[in-house]
Amino acid sequence: MSKPRARERLAEAAFALFDEAGYEHTTIDDITERAGLGRTTFFRHYRSKEDVIFPDHDWLLDQVASRLQTSSHATALVAVSDAVRLVLTHYVAEGDLARRRYALTSRVPALRDREIASVARYQRLFREFIAGWMADIAEPAPLRAELMAAAVVAAHNHVLRRWLRGDSPDPNREVDEAMRMVIGLFASPAQDGNGTTVVAFRTGQDIDTLIPALRRLAEEHPAT
Incomplete structure (x- = not known):
């Protein structure tokens, strides 16, 4: 099985943390640590934590x-x-x-x-x-x-x-x-009131x- 792409790994890590710790208490550093990736990689795919969701x-x-x-x-x-x-x-x-x-x-x-x-x-x-x-x-x-x-x-x-x-x-x-x-x-309807x-x-x-x-x-x- 191929390894998930970085974007998918970040999204999976983010949603898992949102479920565990709550959205407000999850940081970008938390997400990258869970995904095993760096901040540079995160910002290559997403502009913010919110963008992971949308x-x-x-x-x-x-x-x-x-x-x-x-x-x-x-x-x-x-x-x-x-x-x-x-x-x-x-x-x-x-x-x-x-x-x-x-x-x-x-x-x-x-x-x-x-x-x-x-x-x-x-x-x-x-x-x-x-x-x-x-x-x-x-x-x-x-x-x-x-x-x-x-x-x-x-x-x-x-x-x-x-x-x-x-x-x-x-x-x-x-x-x-x-x-x-x-x-x-x-x-x-037709403008003249007739037709189909x-x-x-x-x-x-x-x-x-x-x-x-x-x-x-x-x-x-x-x-x-």
Whole structure:
């Protein structure tokens, strides 16, 4: 078995010490001593003790921004759903580390404040993107964009917390369902009141199963 990388060793040592001694009483020297590494190595990977807990927010925000920027007006809603799924998938892939972080931030107020600030950055990014997408809607867009961005983040966080607590066996399916609900709340009808509005979303169902379901839905809810 290969030896864990320095970054992983530091993170494992830090979380173990946070559990044993508490976050406030654990120092960087404690972490490096437990990991068997030096301070120079620590600062090569992390800027502070806090960054051991939140190492990837900047990278994730860049990934979300990149996904949103690759969309067109017609694919904006798909891009939002993809970006939400990207963030959720990252945390699910972390597995036990994500759950340990959740437990730690739940009991340390300073870390909880940092988490709230990070969530606000995601919401601002979604709000700015959605406001641009809605710019050609007749009604004032800022409030609608703010509400939709808040709903997007709330949907993601609801599913993520269910998974972190062990209540969600299939978080990817749940987040797809949650995003369909959000889009259903905010997708605008055709401006002239006629025509057909199509909302795109990802689903785990194959196309042969999905098409009959969509037809049934259209028959049950005909346009008026």
